[in-house]
Amino acid sequence: MHDDSGQSPPETRDRRPLIVVTWLWVGAPLAYGLYELVRKATQLFTG
Amino acid sequence: MSPPIAPVGWSRWLVPPAALSIHLSIGQAYAWSVFKPPLEEALGLSGTQSALPFQLGIVMLGLSAAFGGTLVERRGPRWAMTVALVCFSSGFLLSALGAATQQFWLIVLGYGFVGGIGLGIGYISPVSTLIKWFPDRPGMATGIAIMGFGGGALIASPWSAQMLESFGGDNSGIALAFLVHGLAYAVFMLLGVVLVRVPRPRAEERSDGRPATPDGPQVSARRALRTPQFWLLWVVLCMNVTAGIGILEKAAPMITDFFADTSTPVSVTASAGFVALLSAANMAGRIGWSSASDLIGRKNIYRVYLGAGTLMYALIALVGSSSKPLFVLCALVILSFYGGGFATIPAYLKDLFGTYQVGAIHGRLLTAWSTAGVLGPLIVNWIADRQEEAGKHGADLYGTSLLIMMALLAVGFAANELVRPVHPSHHLDAVTAEKGAPRARRQRAESA
Numbered sequence: 317m318h319d320d321s322g323q324s325p326p327e328t329r330d331r332r333p334l335i336v337v338t339w340l341w342v343g344a345p346l347a348y349g350l351y352e353l354v355r356k357a358t359q360l361f362t363g
Numbered sequence: 364m365s366p367p368i369a370p371v372g373w374s375r376w377l378v379p380p381a382a383l384s385i386h387l388s389i390g391q392a393y394a395w396s397v398f399k400p401p402l403e404e405a406l407g408l409s410g411t412q413s414a415l416p417f418q419l420g421i422v423m424l425g426l427s428a429a430f431g432g433t434l435v436e437r438r439g440p441r442w443a444m445t446v447a448l449v450c451f452s453s454g455f456l457l458s459a460l461g462a463a464t465q466q467f468w469l470i471v472l473g474y475g476f477v478g479g480i481g482l483g484i485g486y487i488s489p490v491s492t493l494i495k496w497f498p499d500r501p502g503m504a505t506g507i508a509i510m511g512f513g514g515g516a517l518i519a520s521p522w523s524a525q526m527l528e529s530f531g532g533d534n535s536g537i538a539l540a541f542l543v544h545g546l547a548y549a550v551f552m553l554l555g556v557v558l559v560r561v562p563r564p565r566a567e568e569r570s571d572g573r574p575a576t577p578d579g580p581q582v583s584a585r586r587a588l589r590t591p592q593f594w595l596l597w598v599v600l601c602m603n604v605t606a607g608i609g610i611l612e613k614a615a616p617m618i619t620d621f622f623a624d625t626s627t628p629v630s631v632t633a634s635a636g637f638v639a640l641l642s643a644a645n646m647a648g649r650i651g652w653s654s655a656s657d658l659i660g661r662k663n664i665y666r667v668y669l670g671a672g673t674l675m676y677a678l679i680a681l682v683g684s685s686s687k688p689l690f691v692l693c694a695l696v697i698l699s700f701y702g703g704g705f706a707t708i709p710a711y712l713k714d715l716f717g718t719y720q721v722g723a724i725h726g727r728l729l730t731a732w733s734t735a736g737v738l739g740p741l742i743v744n745w746i747a748d749r750q751e752e753a754g755k756h757g758a759d760l761y762g763t764s765l766l767i768m769m770a771l772l773a774v775g776f777a778a779n780e781l782v783r784p785v786h787p788s789h790h791l792d793a794v795t796a797e798k799g800a801p802r803a804r805r806q807r808a809e810s811a
Contacts, residue, residue, distance in 0.1 A: 331373070
């Protein structure tokens with residue numbers, strides 16, 4: 317079902333760069349959203 | 364468009380980003396309120412009118428998820444993600460045209476109707492695929508995607524506000540903001556369309572996608588509707604969501620009212636911070652509790668959501684106004700259970716009905732969310748208004764609402780306790796045999 321068995325055939329390509337890029341693609345905007353959220357949430361303690 | 368099968372060596376860790384690119388985008392729906400004040404001013408709308416595109420969008424989400432689920436299962440995730448991209452993005456483009464020409468009906472049609480179809484199809488598009496890629500951790504996998512839906516509003520809310528500030532709040536500024544949203548989301552969602560793959564079929568799997576030797580029960584979406592398990596989970600989800608919305612809907616006025624007569628009143632700015640903190644708890648609950656369900660089991664985690672949730676509501680009702688940290692802590696836990704309830708349900712469905720049409724079954728179950736979306740705010744607002752008319756104030760305004768929320772959670776708890784494994788007569792092989800029996804009898808009679 318998935319490829320984490322550790323027994324990949326010899327012709328398989330290294331997917332790690334693609335994994336990093338795709339996670340950054342979705343992670344960067346999410347990090348921006350979380351940063352804005354934390355900024356707003358701190359107002360509960362300072363406001 | 365046939366389902367894209369993963370080549371040899373494709374990593375399953377490429378599938379969650381594909382799902383997130385869709386859910387982070389469609390989660391924008393919860394940030395619609397950013398557009399409300401400028402729209403009201405630019406087009407001369409009332410508050411009720413400016414909420415119409417969002418409301419229609421949520422209705423269409425429920426309808427398209429319920430009725431499009433089987434099609435999504437048949438055509439595969441890439442087709443579904445393409446439909447979601449086209450609908451969601453063109454919804455914004457139509458809205459841009461509507462704002463530019465001052466035709467509000469175009470915004471309702473675009474964002475609400477067309478975009479709403481994108482919301483529903485997009486929401487269920489990765490669920491089945493993720494469960495198939497992560498059979499060992501289905502709770503975590505669907506938790507990541509559904510967390511994205513919560514995260515989408517966190518991104519869109521400040522982003523849209525900044526855009527409106529730059530372009531201006533008049534109709535041409537709003538039109539430009541809609542246009543940029545449509546194009547940016549199309550590019551962002553494209554990653555999901557390009558990246559998503561279904562796992563390679565195992566040697567023992569049949570050509571129609573049904574496992575020859577199933578890992579547990581396999582029930583079709585149509586058959587699932589005839590089981591008590593589906594409707595019990597419908598009640599569980601509906602009660603859990605209603606209770607969560609009960610807090611979410613009135614969070615800011617609630618914390619202000621609870622501590623209005625104390626030595627430490629809560630300011631408007633602080634209450635906005637409280638609402639933001641609740642969003643964080645909602646998101647964290649989606650990934651955290653859903654992942655935990657892989658370890659402690661689905662039924663047990665819902666016992667926690669519904670049982671401990673009732674306890675948290677009781678604490679707020681009894682001693683909430685005496686301690687601000689306790690009030691905040693209880694509300695955060697309730698909201699984390701609310702998010703967890705959403706994210707764990709696909710894995711619960713997979714446990715009961717198998718992977719065969721889990722996405723379609725999930726789509727049908729989302730009607731519980733639509734019902735709760737109407738029920739929750741209705742209960743809380745109606746009761747708060749009546750209490751205010753009766754001359755009550757402060758924490759007393761919410762006493763009855765909190766009691767009702769506790770009762771709803773208790774109903775959900777009881778429904779969860781009644782969930783048992785699906786009767787074998789509903790399993791695919793039994794149904795196929797049952798359907799084949801009359802034909803076999805006829806053939807025997809004819810040959811006789």
